[in-house]
Amino acid sequence: MDFSVLQLTAEQEQFAKEVQAFLDDIVTDEVHERELETGDGFSATVHLALGERGWLYPTWPVEHGGAGLDAVSARILDLELHRRQVPDITAGTTALVWSAVERYLDSAEVDTMRLDVARGHVRFCLGYTEPDGGSDIAAAKVRAVRDGDEWVLNGSKIFTTGAQSCQYTFLITRTDPTLPKHKGMTMFLVPLDAPGVEIQGIRAFSGERTNIVYYSDARISDKFRLGAVNAGWAVLHGPLDAEHSIGGEESGLDDISVGRSFLRVLERALDAAVDWTAAAVRPDGTKVADDRSALQRIGRVATDLEAGIRTPGPLGRVAGSEALVRGSADLVDLVGIEALVSLGDRAGSELGAVEYGHRFAQGTATYGGTVEVFRNIISQHVLGLPQMNYPGRKVFLAPGRSDAMAAAR
């Protein structure tokens, strides 16, 4: 057990300064204004500039386009990117997909793509969810039919976040509707500029943009198939388990909660609400700081935040999201009418973090697998409870990782 402050080497100190100076230059107000306006979760200038330094995959070797950083330096960089609220959704989805691409795409193809990914020129989004439902990924219907050396795609995916900023989508398709549903699926890396692919924006009330992507007789080469035909479920599992944080290693440096990034939003809202409380006077002339019910509310949110940060893995995903959902609503109540003024209409006040937090919170309970899907995972894999044998029940772990798979067969 060790929670001590890291003692940096002279080199790491120097690196931290370099990071500061570099990010001072590239993460401008304009970057944040643009993000507020578009909700892209992506900034091309920042992404490419980071890629140029090898800082998108900082621990990769330099010859692969990384920066060969040690774990501590990588942590310094990671914290600094979070502190500056660098839009990072597309960077995140790209990293998730890369592990599957590296493993399943033709190796010559991988070698050329690796540097482009590291430099930031090639980016991936996740094409799992369909308009008919996302929790049951294995029920996907988007159809892929073989035609010689090509595949013809038809159907639509919804919530393909970042498609407007990506070159490829990691697409799960139905290739054999006659087989049991987990066995008739194939994964593809679909070029988004292929004819027949159409991207249409959708906005969430958090301001985040996502998309519906239509595939109308879209043709792609067989070289973009990942893994064997009808073996898509296994290919999907690497990235899916990583997103669900199943089976990761603990470094003793990184945050242990999958919900940590949600909780950073709660931290900002809480800090703003606390600053407000320290100074605010109610219309009747009393100080909010003297009101014990206000202090208790702050104490509760701060405690849930702290507990969320300390809750590991998939459990932390639920704890983090729900602490944010509850806590941000509580903080809006605490601040009252002033908390309702929109983030975009605030000119300098930090309180926008409360208003924004309350909008942003709701999505965190849904994307990346809903909190209910995670409770299923926890019930099954942490508590070892029996699972109901629903028609078409889904399994979460890759073959060989547990007997859950065998049970499902």
Place this chain on the structure above:
Amino acid sequence: MDRWELRRQDYSLDSDQEDVREAFSEFFAKESPSSVVRAAEPLGYDAALWEKLVGMGVTTMSLPAALGGDDATLVELVLVAEELGRNASPVPLISHVVSVRLLAAVGADRAVLDAAAAGLPPVALALAPLTGTSPALVPDAAIANDVIALSGEELVLFRSAEPAPFIANHGSTPLGRWDPAAASGRIVLASGPAAVSAFERALGDWKLLTAAALIGLTQIALDTAVEFAKTRETMGVPIGSLQGVAFPLADVAIGVTGARNLIWRAAWMSEYEPQARPELIAMAYANAARVATRGTTTSAHMQGGLGFTIEADASLYFLRAKGWSVLAGDPNLDLVGIGAGLVVAAG
């Protein structure tokens, strides 16, 4: 508070800590099955068990080596307290260990310290400062002759010939109606601000160890409910396959896991950097109290009517979750304190 401070996030136990955990896990599992817990009701004290535990060195382990101890830290103590909680053991471990640490911290007379460290009978700590000389409900005072209390600006060890009268209570703990005026001896351990800060530190230790015990208690409550849910059937399926049963239990698991790590972190910080995040103890405690309240009621409820009966071990856990966590008063007051601390720091 600097939210961007570069700190390690290492929650692993080293081999010594693993050994401590394992030794006490085995001890309590062997010596304190629920039959022993029940046999000790309603007083909640098994003198023979306590003697065995004292024999394991638990009352001295956290003393400095110079005072005959093993230099164990709060981190090891919370591991021990969790194992105690996991077995709902009827021993006054927490208040006694906290009292002995307090005596050492204020530099009590060696004879006083050694007698206390010997553990027989145990020493109790009044968790609320005395108001005048009126009798007060004091945890473990029903089995202790010595009670340490903050009285005005003085920290005092009160000596009596007999323990205080036992008051039957919700959690079956040795709660006594203790009368400071009836004490036959009075040793002033510290006075002025030093007395207050030593008392507050001891109260913090008590909250941390109690939080750990509550989490052990909730973990065993959860484990019991999960076992039940795997085999109990309704409409031809195990109840644990129903989300209406499984999800609340998953929430208990989430709560317990986070609470344990929060306690570990608070214990570590309290031991090595007590000034850095003083509010962590109150957070760990208020959180554990809530997780235990919810976790033990959920675990009992998922066992249906049986979980409501005295025969079910679930009842032991449910009643102690409150019976332990409210001994120091309303845990929500800790939340008020946390909020006040944050607001003052910001203002």
